[in-house]
Amino acid sequence: MVRSPCCAKVGINKGAWSSQEDEILINYVKIHGEGKWRKVAQNAGLNRCAKSCRLRWLNYLRPGIKRGDITKDEEDLIIRLHGLLGNRWALIAGRLPGRTDNEIKNYWNTNLAKNFGSFSSRSSCKMKFDQDLGIQEYQDHITMNHSPVDPNEPLGISGIPILKEEEKPLLANESTSFIKNGSNDHGQDMFSSLLVGDDDDLSFLMSIDTDFGEGVTDFDLQLFRDDQAAVRQENDDLGIIVSRVDSNDGISSSSLHSSGHDQVKVERGLMSGQIPSLHLELKKLASFLDLEDDWTEL
DNA sequence: AACCCCCCCAACCGCCGCTTG
DNA sequence: CCAAGCGGCGGTTGGGGGGGT
Numbered sequence: 001m002v003r004s005p006c007c008a009k010v011g012i013n014k015g016a017w018s019s020q021e022d023e024i025l026i027n028y029v030k031i032h033g034e035g036k037w038r039k040v041a042q043n044a045g046l047n048r049c050a051k052s053c054r055l056r057w058l059n060y061l062r063p064g065i066k067r068g069d070i071t072k073d074e075e076d077l078i079i080r081l082h083g084l085l086g087n088r089w090a091l092i093a094g095r096l097p098g099r100t101d102n103e104i105k106n107y108w109n110t111n112l113a114k115n116f117g118s119f120s121s122r123s124s125c126k127m128k129f130d131q132d133l134g135i136q137e138y139q140d141h142i143t144m145n146h147s148p149v150d151p152n153e154p155l156g157i158s159g160i161p162i163l164k165e166e167e168k169p170l171l172a173n174e175s176t177s178f179i180k181n182g183s184n185d186h187g188q189d190m191f192s193s194l195l196v197g198d199d200d201d202l203s204f205l206m207s208i209d210t211d212f213g214e215g216v217t218d219f220d221l222q223l224f225r226d227d228q229a230a231v232r233q234e235n236d237d238l239g240i241i242v243s244r245v246d247s248n249d250g251i252s253s254s255s256l257h258s259s260g261h262d263q264v265k266v267e268r269g270l271m272s273g274q275i276p277s278l279h280l281e282l283k284k285l286a287s288f289l290d291l292e293d294d295w296t297e298l
Numbered sequence: 299a300a301c302c303c304c305c306c307c308a309a310c311c312g313c314c315g316c317t318t319g
Numbered sequence: 320c321c322a323a324g325c326g327g328c329g330g331t332t333g334g335g336g337g338g339g340t
Contacts, residue, residue: 015334016308038325054326055309090328105329106307 013047017056021046026061059100066098070107
């Protein structure tokens with residue numbers, strides 16, 4: 001089926017909007033409200049495409065729009081959400097009040113993509129396991145570099161914990177590696193841990209749905225299931241067994257096994273002392289998504 | 299001062315899913 | 320049920336500003 005274009009391609013204004021056009025659009029929307037953009041384009045006396053009117057309103061004229069001056073907190077959130085969601089600009093923007101998907105996308109492409117690449121967690125999650133890193137070495141590394149998550153730590157925008165100064169360089173390193181490779185510097189895949197296990201991991205996405213207030217669609221959930229199946233198949237191919245072990249003493253734990261290789265055991269509910277990087281990342285993730293309680297209870 | 303090049307970002311484009319008649 | 324319309328999204332483009340020579 002060939003769609004008709006949203007408006008005539010000839011004889012309409014294109015390019016930058018003038019202040020007069022902005023004023024006309026603002027006044028029209030004030031009177032008639034948002035939506036029915038084709039009617040806006042026709043009736044407001046704007047010689048513009050309906051989509052152009054919508055875009056102009058949503059990205060620049062709408063009340064409450066913040067422009068420029070992306071803060072460090074916002075940048076940090078963008079990086080982390082991009083690591084989680086990939087190029088889902090609308091979802092990411094939904095987490096940043098006043099910011100538009102277009103601005104986030106532009107900011108990423110101009111300021112962050114060069115540093116963090118174009119990794120998309122949805123498509124690039126690879127199950128890796130660093131066989132060269134022993135458990136003791138790994139734990140020493142964590143002990144030296146990661147401080148425990150303090151439930152009383154100060155929160156930034158949208159309840160995001162503000163990183164401690166000493167955490168930033170390490171986390172930046174790991175984020176870079178994670179976003180580039182789908183794993184951190186130790187070869188651990190931080191996202192695929194969410195892609196394995198039972199369907200109750202879907203509750204994580206459902207919680208994101210609630211948190212975002214925007215909706216994780218059935219399509220998202222289907223993709224999530226597809227991802228889970230793909231990761232399981234990939235692990236099977238690599239001879240990697242991933243399982244979740246629930247102990248009887250009330251402390252749940254996740255175990256990551258690589259057949260014939262070292263094992264890294266991640267204790268969930270561990271609140272002090274040595275918190276492994278994976279746990280720290282997921283806890284921080286849960287925390288800035290306001291899911292800390294859910295995560296701790298697991 | 300003039301020219302060139304690079305980069306930013308506002309805007310466009312095409313595709314998709316949902317809604318409507 | 321189907322076709323067309325509509326809104327939303329992400330990828331891409333190109334105008335223009337700024338810096339370098």
